Amino acid sequence: MPETDRAFLGVEGLDQILTEGLSFGSQIMVQGDTGVGKTVLAGDFIKEGLHCGDTCIYIACDEPPEAMRQHLLSFNVGTRAYEKAGRLILVDAYEEEQSTEKYCISDLSNLEKFFYLEKQILNDYKNKKVRLVVDSLSTLLTTAPAEDILEFHRSRLKYLRKNNILTMDIFVHGVLDDKIMTISSHLYNVILKMNFGGSPAHPVRMIQIGKVRSQRFVAAQYMFNISPTFGIIVANDMEVGI
Amino acid sequence: MIEDAFARRALNYLYISISETVPKLPFSGRHWLTEVSKGTALRILNEHASKELFQSKEPLEICRAYIKLLEDIGFISSSKDYPIEKLGSDTLKITLKRTNCIYREYCIEAEEKGLFFKCPRMTSLQAVLEWSLGKKYDSTVDIDREQGICVGKLFPQKKELDEIVTRKDHILKIAGRRALLLPKITYSFILEAIKNYAPHILKHVLYEAGYNSAIPIAEKAKNMYPDPLEYLTILFEELKNAGLGEVILQSLDTSTCEAVIWCKDSFQIPTEEYETNLYRTPRVICDLLRGTFAAYLSVYFQKDIICEEMHCQSVSGEHCEFVSFPLDKENGPGGKSFDSTRKYPRSFNQNRDTGFFSS
Numbered sequence: 001m002p003e004t005d006r007a008f009l010g011v012e013g014l015d016q017i018l019t020e021g022l023s024f025g026s027q028i029m030v031q032g033d034t035g036v037g038k039t040v041l042a043g044d045f046i047k048e049g050l051h052c053g054d055t056c057i058y059i060a061c062d063e064p065p066e067a068m069r070q071h072l073l074s075f076n077v078g079t080r081a082y083e084k085a086g087r088l089i090l091v092d093a094y095e096e097e098q099s100t101e102k103y104c105i106s107d108l109s110n111l112e113k114f115f116y117l118e119k120q121i122l123n124d125y126k127n128k129k130v131r132l133v134v135d136s137l138s139t140l141l142t143t144a145p146a147e148d149i150l151e152f153h154r155s156r157l158k159y160l161r162k163n164n165i166l167t168m169d170i171f172v173h174g175v176l177d178d179k180i181m182t183i184s185s186h187l188y189n190v191i192l193k194m195n196f197g198g199s200p201a202h203p204v205r206m207i208q209i210g211k212v213r214s215q216r217f218v219a220a221q222y223m224f225n226i227s228p229t230f231g232i233i234v235a236n237d238m239e240v241g242i
Numbered sequence: 243m244i245e246d247a248f249a250r251r252a253l254n255y256l257y258i259s260i261s262e263t264v265p266k267l268p269f270s271g272r273h274w275l276t277e278v279s280k281g282t283a284l285r286i287l288n289e290h291a292s293k294e295l296f297q298s299k300e301p302l303e304i305c306r307a308y309i310k311l312l313e314d315i316g317f318i319s320s321s322k323d324y325p326i327e328k329l330g331s332d333t334l335k336i337t338l339k340r341t342n343c344i345y346r347e348y349c350i351e352a353e354e355k356g357l358f359f360k361c362p363r364m365t366s367l368q369a370v371l372e373w374s375l376g377k378k379y380d381s382t383v384d385i386d387r388e389q390g391i392c393v394g395k396l397f398p399q400k401k402e403l404d405e406i407v408t409r410k411d412h413i414l415k416i417a418g419r420r421a422l423l424l425p426k427i428t429y430s431f432i433l434e435a436i437k438n439y440a441p442h443i444l445k446h447v448l449y450e451a452g453y454n455s456a457i458p459i460a461e462k463a464k465n466m467y468p469d470p471l472e473y474l475t476i477l478f479e480e481l482k483n484a485g486l487g488e489v490i491l492q493s494l495d496t497s498t499c500e501a502v503i504w505c506k507d508s509f510q511i512p513t514e515e516y517e518t519n520l521y522r523t524p525r526v527i528c529d530l531l532r533g534t535f536a537a538y539l540s541v542y543f544q545k546d547i548i549c550e551e552m553h554c555q556s557v558s559g560e561h562c563e564f565v566s567f568p569l570d571k572e573n574g575p576g577g578k579s580f581d582s583t584r585k586y587p588r589s590f591n592q593n594r595d596t597g598f599f600s601s
Contacts, residue, residue: 008522012441015522050550051445051525053557073569076449078548081565085552230442 007131007166010048011041013222013234014192014209022190024129024164027157029185031171032194036205037226038170039063041194042133043071044231045168049131050082054166056131057089057121061108061139062172065090065101068135074228091121093140108140111152118156122165132160136170146180157187193219207234254347261348261357268423269407269414269483275360276368283308283366287373290315296374301396302328305336308370318344324363329395336364336394340385343392349385364394371396406462406480416480417462426509437520444520445529452533453540460541470496470542477538485509487531492563499543499568503535506561511554526554528562539566546570 006021009028015021022028032038042058046068049056058068068090069079082088092099093114096106105117122130134140141149160167169188171181173195185191190211198204205226210219224234260278287308295307305326313321323342329335340346345362352359364381371379378399385392407416414421436444460477467473471494478489486509492502510528521527528551536549549566553559 006523021522052523053525053553073548076446076548078550078567078569080567081550081552085565087552227442229446233442 005129007052007054007129008048009041010044010046011232011234013224013236014207014232016236017209017220018190022166024166025161026189027160027167027169027187028190028192029169029171029188030192030194031173031181031185032192033173033196036194036196037224037232038172038194039068039071039135040226040231041192042135042168042170043068043075045131045133046088047072047075047077047231049129049166050077050087052129053087054129054131055087055089055125056082057091057125057133059091059093059105059118059132059134061093061134062136064094064099065092075231076229086125089121089125109143111140111144111148114140115152115156115159119159122160122163126163129166130164131166131168133168134170136172136175138171138175141176141180146177149176149180150183153184153187191219194224197221197223207232250344251347254345254351257345257348257362258351258357261352261359262355264358268485269405269409273405275358276365279360279362279365280369280372282362283369284373286311286315286317286366287370296370299375301332301334301371301375301379302326304371304374305334305367305396308367332398334367334396336367336396338363338392338394340390340392349392361392361394364396367394367396404466406459406476407483416484417459419458426512429509433520448529449533449536452530453537454533456534456537457541460538463538464541470494473542474501474538481531481534487528487562489531496543499539499545499547499566501535501539501564501566503549503564503566504561505531505564506555508555508562511556524557526551526562527556528554528564531562532564535564535566543568 006023007026008015008018008021030038030041039062046056046058058065060068072079079088079090083090089103090101092101092104093106093108095101095104096108099106103121105114107113118132122132141152144152157167171184176184190209193208195206196203197206205224206221207224208219208221222234222236224232227233260275264275291308291311295311296304298304298307306321309318309321309324309326312318318324319342324336324338326334326336340349343349343363349359349361351357361381361383364383368379368381371377379396380399381394381396383392383394407414407421409415414423433444433448436447459480463473463477463480467476471491474491474494478491481487481489487505487507490504490506492504494501505528508528508531510530532549532551536547539547539549546569547566548569549564551562551564553561553563555562
């Protein structure tokens with residue numbers, strides 16, 4: 001087995017494309033249509049981390065954390081053992097004051113407060129290999145002014161990079177202004193775009209993985225499916241366009 | 243014969259040697275040790291016993307007749323050393339001073355070295371009762387070390403005792419189903435083929451293969467061993483005998499159905515290290531054992547148990563660690579760390595603490 005500190009997404013087809021993997025401190029932006037499979041991807045990413053001995057923090061903004069527990073269970077991953085061992089931290093940023101979770105974040109309209117609480121949680125897991133997923137970050141940013149969003153991104157991503165946090169931020173397509181999304185995307189190491197393609201009668205799921213270079217997002221596009229047992233299955237030998 | 247110190251010592255050496263050898267054999271078990279003792283008793287009966295001696299249908303009389311026979315042929319010095327009495331309607335009690343027992347060297351050394359042990363005297367009486375009455379008997383021995391007294395009990399066998407792994411002629415069976423002994427490289431190539439054609443299913447295949455194949459074995463063991471500790475110890479011993487790894491139960495909470503299990507030298511580790519490079523990064527890899535343990539506990543507790551491998555020897559450390567929970571507890575956030583609740587970890591050489599010696 002290779003001795004490496006590199007990390008992978010946990011989706012075989014994508015990991016074959018990311019031949020070198022990612023280093024801790026990298027940041028992944030996942031953009032996608034509603035219902036395309038962003039949370040499934042987050043589950044794959046967490047499952048991969050749990051199996052590799054990483055500490056995984058999942059901040060649930062669009063659904064209660066229980067949805068992720070059930071989702072991981074469908075992959076044959078019992079979360080309770082990892083939660084008890086402090087290897088999986090599910091943060092409820094959905095139910096806010098009504099949350100019964102051990103970790104919760106309320107007042108989501110206040111970005112500074114969110115960043116402060118996020119740092120507090122991360123502070124408990126210093127010197128560990130941490131994977132952080134925010135699902136979805138766009139929910140937090142919906143009402144914030146553009147300047148605040150960009151400042152939040154800059155300071156937060158800088159902090160996460162400095163602390164070697166492998167981060168996956170999820171953005172729902174259409175929630176934020178295109179211009180903000182474009183500027184923000186330059187701050188991430190890897191961008192994953194997930195959308196529905198094909199025809200209205202025969203929609204297919206498409207995924208692109210790449211980096212922003214020379215102001216342009218360049219990546220091959222692949223079809224993918226979602227299996228309730230195996231998660232995202234990318235047909236990486238069926239490239240459909242560049 | 244009892245006067246012959248050399249013969250007595252040789253007999254004890256023979257039993258010690260058998261007990262030392264049996265665990266070294268693949269698919270071995272303590273049942274065969276009982277069979278050896280029974281076979282010896284049956285040969286003595288065939289050679290020396292006239293049927294008139296054993297006409298009674300009373301277990302007490304049959305046992306007394308056998309002890310008298312041993313005295314008559316000079317195998318023991320006095321049948322009075324073996325007082326037998328009835329204990330309830332179908333249980334017999336035999337009391338013996340340890341100093342009078344011709345098997346004491348074997349008994350003491352087996353205890354000291356943690357060897358398989360089954361009292362040859364008691365098993366020979368089991369054999370005699372089975373021979374005379376056509377009915378299976380079982381036995382236990384309690385040893386009072388301070389007083390130097392053994393108290394044996396004989397009683398009708400409630401359940402058929404057997405090994406989980408058996409072989410008849412060229413057919414090997416595990417829990418009554420045909421089993422195969424394959425070189426590890428065959429297993430490795432199966433995994434490699436799965437990895438090449440459908441890598442995303444690999445972990446699921448291993449987990450479910452472990453789970454589903456362990457169910458019939460677990461069901462058989464549950465019928466044989468109703469006590470949870472004994473049940474798991476037997477199953478873990480079978481895994482060890484089959485070469486899958488040395489498994490130790492670290493903690494078991496029967497009220498919450500939660501368990502922590504360690505496995506040293508899981509068979510999966512060298513498969514991964516030397517042959518297939520199944521994964522890109524270091525990770526937990528013993529999914530087949532994970533499924534196996536989940537099945538063992540699911541069968542025992544009669545509810546769905548899920549098992550996670552929290553540490554793997556393939557990454558670091560001297561063993562893999564598995565933690566299991568009932569699925570109905572999966573709903574709800576986690577609580578305290580496991581490390582604060584684990585009280586009495588056992589090491590890999592403390593199998594004996596599980597109480598099997600008192601058989």
